[in-house]
Amino acid sequence: xxxxxxxxxxxxxxxxxxxxxxxxxxxxxxxxxxxxxxxxxxxxxxxxxxxxxxxxxxxxxxxxxxxxxxxxxxxxxxxxxxxxxxxxxxxxxxxxxxxxxxxxxxxxxxxxxxxxxxxxxxxxxxxxxxxxxxxxxxxxxxxxxxxxxxxxxxxxxxxxxxxxxxxxxxxxxxxxxxxxxxxxxxxxxxxxxxxxxxxxxxxxxxxxxxxxxxx
Amino acid sequence: xxxxxxxxxxxxxxxxxxxxxxxxxxxxxxxxxxxxxxxxxxxxxxxxxxxxxxxxxxxxxxxxxxxxxxxxxxxxxxxxxxxxxxxxxxxxxxxxxxxxxxxxxxxxxxxxxxxxxxxxxxxxxxxxxxxxxxxxxxxxxxxxxxxxxxxxxxxxxxxxxxxxxxxxxxxxxxxxxxxxxxxxxxxxxxxxxxxxxxxxxxxxxxxxxxxxxxxxxxxxxxxxxxxxxxxxxxxxxxxxxxxxxxxxxxxxxxxxxxxxxxxxxxxxxxxxxxxxxxxxxxxxxxxxxxxxxxxxxxxxxxxxxxxxxxxxxxxxxxxxxxxxxxx
Ligand SMILES: Cc1cc2nc3c(=O)[nH]c(=O)nc-3n(C[C@H](O)[C@H](O)[C@H](O)COP(=O)(O)OP(=O)(O)OC[C@H]3O[C@@H](n4cnc5c(N)ncnc54)[C@H](O)[C@@H]3O)c2cc1C
Numbered sequence: 421x422x423x424x425x426x427x428x429x430x431x432x433x434x435x436x437x438x439x440x441x442x443x444x445x446x447x448x449x450x451x452x453x454x455x456x457x458x459x460x461x462x463x464x465x466x467x468x469x470x471x472x473x474x475x476x477x478x479x480x481x482x483x484x485x486x487x488x489x490x491x492x493x494x495x496x497x498x499x500x501x502x503x504x505x506x507x508x509x510x511x512x513x514x515x516x517x518x519x520x521x522x523x524x525x526x527x528x529x530x531x532x533x534x535x536x537x538x539x540x541x542x543x544x545x546x547x548x549x550x551x552x553x554x555x556x557x558x559x560x561x562x563x564x565x566x567x568x569x570x571x572x573x574x575x576x577x578x579x580x581x582x583x584x585x586x587x588x589x590x591x592x593x594x595x596x597x598x599x600x601x602x603x604x605x606x607x608x609x610x611x612x613x614x615x616x617x618x619x620x621x622x623x624x625x626x627x628x629x630x631x632x633x634x635x
Numbered sequence: 636x637x638x639x640x641x642x643x644x645x646x647x648x649x650x651x652x653x654x655x656x657x658x659x660x661x662x663x664x665x666x667x668x669x670x671x672x673x674x675x676x677x678x679x680x681x682x683x684x685x686x687x688x689x690x691x692x693x694x695x696x697x698x699x700x701x702x703x704x705x706x707x708x709x710x711x712x713x714x715x716x717x718x719x720x721x722x723x724x725x726x727x728x729x730x731x732x733x734x735x736x737x738x739x740x741x742x743x744x745x746x747x748x749x750x751x752x753x754x755x756x757x758x759x760x761x762x763x764x765x766x767x768x769x770x771x772x773x774x775x776x777x778x779x780x781x782x783x784x785x786x787x788x789x790x791x792x793x794x795x796x797x798x799x800x801x802x803x804x805x806x807x808x809x810x811x812x813x814x815x816x817x818x819x820x821x822x823x824x825x826x827x828x829x830x831x832x833x834x835x836x837x838x839x840x841x842x843x844x845x846x847x848x849x850x851x852x853x854x855x856x857x858x859x860x861x862x863x864x865x866x867x868x869x870x871x872x873x874x875x876x877x878x879x880x881x882x883x884x885x886x887x888x889x890x891x892x893x894x895x896x897x898x899x900x901x902x903x904x905x906x907x908x909x910x911x912x913x914x915x916x917x918x919x920x921x922x923x924x925x926x927x928x929x930x931x932x933x934x935x936x937x938x939x940x941x942x943x944x945x946x947x948x949x950x951x952x953x954x955x956x957x958x959x960x961x962x
Binding site for chain 1: 640641642643649685686687689693694711730732748749750778779780781782783785787788789791792793861862863883
C-alpha cells in the first residue's frame with residue numbers, strides 16, 4: 421500500500437530529476453513506544469523509490485548507540501537528511517501533514533548544497549562561530565510551520581555550526597512542556613532565545629544571532 | 636490519519652522571470668481566482684505569497700457556506716483545489732512577500748522582500764487581512780504560552796484543559812466549536828449581549844454543553860507564571876471585575892487589512908482598506924485590489940472569489956487597452 425498518490429509521485433519524480441548530489445535519508449526508529457515509526461519508514465521507502473539519487477538508511481535507536489552518537493540524535497523517530505555532508509538537518513517526529521513539503525524542499529537543497537537565503541542573511545550568518553541548536557516546534561496541521569522549519573534548515577545548510585531540528589510537539593509532550601510550547605511554530609535557539617511565529621527571514625536570522633550574545 | 640494529508644508544496648522560492656503581464660500579491664481565494672482568470676486570458680501571471688498558499692481560510696476546519704460543497708469542505712482542501720486549478724492554467728506561484736509597488740510609466744514594479752524587482756503591466760493586490768491583537772497586559776508575554784490566534788495550529792495543546800475564546804464573530808464561534816474537540820471546558824467572552832456570528836453557528840455553539848458564554852464582558856488582563864493561568868474579566872454593564880482560571884486564550888476579535896506596504900501608492904479608507912471601483916480598480920490605473928483587503932461589507936470566501944474574477948477580467952481589459960493605445 422502506498423501513501424503517495426500517483427500524481428504526486430509523478431510530480432516528485434520530475435522534481436527529483438533535478439537532484440545533483442546523492443541524498444541520504446537516515447532514519448532512527450524503535451520497535452516499542454513509537455506511534456509513527458512504521459509510517460515514517462513507509463514514507464521514506466516511497467520517497468527513495470522515486471529517484472536513484474535518494475538512499476535510505478535505517479537504524480534502531482535503542483540498539484545502535486554508535487550511530488546514535490555519530491548523528492547526535494536524542495529521541496525517536498529521528499530523520500536526518502544528508503547531502504554531500506551532514507548539514508545538521510533533523511526531524512524529530514513524523515514530518516506529516518504540512519511538514520512533508522519541508523522534507524521535499526530540504527532534499528532539493530541538500531542535494532545542491534545551497535539555499536536561497538538572501539546574500540545579506542548569508543553574510544550575517546558568517547558571524548556564527550560556535551555550536552548553535554535551533555529547535556522548531558510544529559504540529560502537522562499548522563500551515564505556517566513549514567516556513568519556520570525551512571528557514572531554520574536553510575540556516576543549518578549555510579552554516580556548519582548550526583543544527584536545526586523540527587520537533588513535532590504533540591509527539592514529544594515532555595520536551596514541549598519544558599519549553600512551554602503552546603503555539604506553533606515556536607523556535608528555541610540554544611535554550612537561550614525563543615520566539616513564536618513564522619518570522620520573515622531577516623528577523624529569524626536576528627533571533628538566531630541574538631543567541632550568540634548570551635553568556 | 637496523518638499520512639492521508641500530506642502537503643506537497645509545488646511552490647517555487649523565486650520567480651523564473653523578471654517581467655510579467657500580471658503580478659498578483661496574495662495567494663488566498665481572491666488571488667488564486669484572479670490568477671485563474673488572467674492565466675486563462677493567456678496573460679503571463681505571477682502570484683506572490685509570503686505565508687501559506689490558500690490565505691487565511693487554510694486554518695478553517697470547515698467551510699459550510701461556500702457553494703458547491705453541501706457537506707462542507709476544509710479550508711485547506713478548498714484552497715489546494717483552487718491552487719491546483721490556477722497552476723494548471725499556468726499561474727506561477729512563488730513563496731516570497733511583496734515589499735512595495737511603484738509606477739514607472741506603463742510599468743508597474745513590484746519589489747519583493749528578498750530584494751527582487753519584478754516588472755509587470757498590471758498588479759492585483761489580494762493581500763487579505765490579519766487578526767488584530769487585544770492589546771491588554773499579558774497578551775504579548777504569553778503569546779505562544781497559552782495565548783493563540785490559530786485554533787487549527789494550537790488546539791491540540793489544550794487537550795483536556797480549559798480555554799477561553801474572545802470574540803463573537805464567525806471566526807470566534809467557528810473556532811470555539813472546533814476547540815471543543817480538545818478542551819474540557821470552553822468559555823466565550825464577548826463584549827455584547829449577543830453574537831455577531833451566523834445564526835447557524837450560534838445554534839450549534841449554544842447546543843454544545845461544555846461551551847459557556849460570558850456576555851457584555853471584556854478581558855482586561857492575561858495572567859500566569861510560565862504559561863497562562865487566568866484572565867481578568869470585566870463586565871461592561873455592571874462594571875464588576877473577576878478573575879477566571881484558564882489554560883488558554885484564543886483571540887478572534889477582528890481583523891485589519893494588510894495594506895501597510897501599499898499605503899503610499901493606493902488610496903485607503905480610514906480603517907486602512909483599499910478603496911476600489913466596482914471593477915476592482917484603485918486610484919492608480921493598472922493597480923487593482925480584490926478580496927478582504929478592499930473596502931466592502933461581506934468578507935467571505937465567496938465574495939473574495941467574485942472579486943478575484945472581476946479583477947482578473949479587468950486586468951485583461953486594461954492590458955488590451957494599453958496595447959491598442961501603443962499600436
Ligand atoms: C478561522 C477562519 C474561518 C473562516 N471561515 C470562513 C467560512 O466558513 N466561510 C467563508 O466564506 N469565509 C471564512 N473565513 C473568511 C475567509 O477566510 C476570508 O474571507 C478569505 O480568505 C478572504 O480571501 P482573500 O484572498 O481576500 O484574503 P486571504 O485569504 O487573507 O489571503 C491573503 C493572502 O495574502 C498574503 N499576503 C499578505 N500580504 C502579502 C505581501 N505583502 N506579499 C505576499 N503575500 C501577502 C497573506 O499571507 C494571505 O495568504 C474564515 C476566516 C478564518 C480566519
